[in-house]
Amino acid sequence: MRRRRSPAGVHLPGLFHRLLERIRGWEQRLVRGSGEHPLLLLSYPRGKEEAAREVEIAYTHTLPALGAETVAPYAKVLAALPVMVVVLLRPVNPCGCLGHHHPAGIESRLTRRLAAELGSNVGEIDLAYEAIRDWRPQPLSSLAAGDLGESLEALHFQAALLAVLLHELEHLAFPEKKERAIRGASNEFYSEVMRELVAREGGTGYGMAGPPPRP
Numbered sequence: 001m002r003r004r005r006s007p008a009g010v011h012l013p014g015l016f017h018r019l020l021e022r023i024r025g026w027e028q029r030l031v032r033g034s035g036e037h038p039l040l041l042l043s044y045p046r047g048k049e050e051a052a053r054e055v056e057i058a059y060t061h062t063l064p065a066l067g068a069e070t071v072a073p074y075a076k077v078l079a080a081l082p083v084m085v086v087v088l089l090r091p092v093n094p095c096g097c098l099g100h101h102h103p104a105g106i107e108s109r110l111t112r113r114l115a116a117e118l119g120s121n122v123g124e125i126d127l128a129y130e131a132i133r134d135w136r137p138q139p140l141s142s143l144a145a146g147d148l149g150e151s152l153e154a155l156h157f158q159a160a161l162l163a164v165l166l167h168e169l170e171h172l173a174f175p176e177k178k179e180r181a182i183r184g185a186s187n188e189f190y191s192e193v194m195r196e197l198v199a200r201e202g203g204t205g206y207g208m209a210g211p212p213p214r215p
């Protein structure tokens with residue numbers, strides 16, 4: 001597994017300032033993953049920092065707190081990605097998809113410029129956060145969630161964001177892999193994450209840390 005670090009000599013904040021002030025109507029947030037997980041550059045419509053914050057919490061708090069077995073199927077994926085992945089956030093996609101990976105050659109101008117300036121590969125995916133919020137890979141009522149009430153929706157959003165994020169990252173890391181296999185893994189991952197989060201929130205198991213901090 002190769003080492004993952006920022007390309008030498010690049011001062012990220014200065015670079016981003018120069019590049020990003022040119023993009024009208026969109027804002028960016030750089031999110032550092034734990035360990036050697038790639039940096040995510042979230043790009044989202046101005047005023048939608050709530051959505052970006054949810055993705056940041058999912059990637060920096062929820063993911064690292066999951067059990068090793070739950071995350072194991074994605075260890076190879078996270079290790080195979082470029083140092084940085086641009087994540088374009090929109091409420092919904094016109095085609096109705098929850099997300100896409102953008103194969104080399106069709107990335108946005110932002111990603112191509114970043115890759116040129118960093119002198120390294122930069123990946124790109126998109127996520128449709130309102131569509132992901134509404135996605136129900138399994139009925140929430142099927143979870144023994146006791147009286148979690150509205151916080152069950154919040155847990156679902158975290159689990160669903162992570163499942164779709166990792167789904168698209170797997171396409172990016174292994175373009176030859178079949179949709180069926182990738183979807184099977186991400187649906188299973190969603191179920192496992194929900195089981196863990198519900199158990200943790202309900203205080204019934206795993207002895208894990210408390211819920212991630214809210215903004």
Ligand SMILES: [Zn+2]
Binds near residue numbers: 095
């Ligand atoms: Zn689509």
Ligand SMILES: [Zn+2]
Binds near residue numbers: 167171179183
């Ligand atoms: Zn897919």
